Amino acid sequence: MKIEEFTLERIQSLYENTVEYNLSDSGVHPYSLRELLSPEQQNALLDVELGYGWTNGKVELRQAIANLHPNRTPDHVIVTNGSAEANFLLVMSVLEPGDELVVFVPNYLQIWGWARAIGVTVKEVLLREELGWIPDLDDVRKAVSGRTKMMTVCNPNNPTGSVLPRETMDGLVAIARHHGIYLHADEVYKGAELDQDEPPSFADLYEKAIITSGLSKAMALPGLRIGWLVGPVEEIYASWQRKDYTSITTGAVSEFVAEIAVQPGKRQEILSRSKKILRENLALLQRWVNANGDLFSFVPPKAGGMAFIRYAMPVNSTELVHRLREERGIMLLPGDVYGLDRHIRIGVGAPAHHLETGLERLADFVRSDLK
Ligand SMILES: Cc1ncc(COP(=O)(O)O)c(C=O)c1O
Known part of the structure; x- marks a missing residue:
């Protein structure tokens, strides 16, 4: 049986754990067990067979x-x-x-x-x-x-x-x-x-x-x-x-x-945390897109952990993403993995300072280094 490469996952597994600022994740910044479970539940976990x-x-x-x-x-x-x-x-x-x-x-x-x-x-x-x-x-x-x-x-x-x-x-x-x-x-x-x-x-x-x-x-x-x-x-x-x-x-x-x-009850508590992180980050991303509206545009996501952004620069999305990782230490996903070049996927579930730094570097790169 032949199977085509699952490029979306392959790119992430190759680079997401080593890059300085990973903005390629599609989820929300994960819980630790300590944050999720009460002390009693943590204790009960130790007895799980x-x-x-x-x-x-x-x-x-x-x-x-x-x-x-x-x-x-x-x-x-x-x-x-x-x-x-x-x-x-x-x-x-x-x-x-x-x-x-x-x-x-x-x-x-x-x-x-x-x-x-x-x-x-x-x-x-x-x-x-x-x-x-x-x-x-x-x-x-x-x-x-x-x-x-x-x-x-x-x-x-x-x-x-x-x-x-x-x-x-x-x-x-x-x-x-x-x-x-x-x-x-x-x-x-x-x-x-x-x-x-x-x-x-x-x-x-x-x-x-x-x-x-x-x-x-x-x-x-x-x-x-x-x-x-x-x-x-x-x-x-x-x-x-x-x-x-x-x-x-x-x-x-x-x-x-x-x-x-x-x-x-717990599910709602978890979802409230996710939505709080996503809403704050999305507002940040929206401000960034507004400020860089000559090059970037998007339909704001109605849910979930990512935004799919169209860009105007005449560069292939895979090339752009590799250069951003190698030259600026930030990782995004190229639209190419979805069959839609001239787009990038940015995770909005990461900690805000990651997103902020990543976006600053992205804007700086496309304005100063991208020929
Ligand atoms: C739509 C969708 N389904 C399924 C998965 C697989 O997720 P997991 O196996 O981590 O639950 C992903 C991961 O990115 C996804 O985006």
Whole structure:
């Protein structure tokens, strides 16, 4: 099996841990265990037995995740190693060579890459900047056909931070229902909406919806490596069969902490911290874009940890990003990894002084050194 390089992740794994100012992260500055847990919980953590546990996830954790949705039981949930494993199991459980998948781009291209690798035909629906990166339902209607098995959406979207309006969500559900296809939604940024209430989950709108979620992005706990799928019992069971072949279980320590984090009160506390960091940083970024409006512009993100910024300089985005890292010690992601040159992705979940210094260096570089 041939698989295309997952350039987005490759660039990050090569450089993000060594660069001075990493602004390529898409999440929110992570918690430490000390910040997250009460002294009693920290103490209880020391008694966690380091056994294997359940291969589909500890039942209490699956129940707590099911409780985030109406009318769901632990059988509708599988716990995975990060939402990355959830996406992988989804592809391996639902799609087969020769199937057709509809994706939206720009997007986190993990499902796109796995699907192509196993011989699925991937049809792309382009999100347009002038529409606020929201899909045009007519484009979706044209892309979905009798051969389509699944449509997959990332909401809130990576990299643009757009959030689907309720009528667009309903429109996508109507199209999926009309064709009887699966509707998958990666909702790992859900809960980090900045100026609106948290929208519903696709899992609560459509009987053939399967959602990916987890603790890495809006929940600021990526080091736990906890994600999950919620969906119909049969498809969740199929993903469990595949998980026996992949990672067997998630870690006992992570499951213990995750069960605390997903309790409604704690979840809201975590999301409030994320939104506070994101709102403050976004205001800073907006001021910077205003001050540099001759070269940079963007549709401000409605949620999540990043902004997708268009620039006017006549330079390729990958080249720009490598030069910024080598010459100024700051790391961004190039639009190229999303197939959209002349854009850069900037994380807004980093500590404010990182963002501030990074943006200063970026402006200085493009004005003085970029020929
Ligand atoms: C949309 C989306 N889904 C899934 C993932 C994988 O996240 P993790 O495995 O850390 O939960 C990412 C990571 O950037 C992402 O942006």
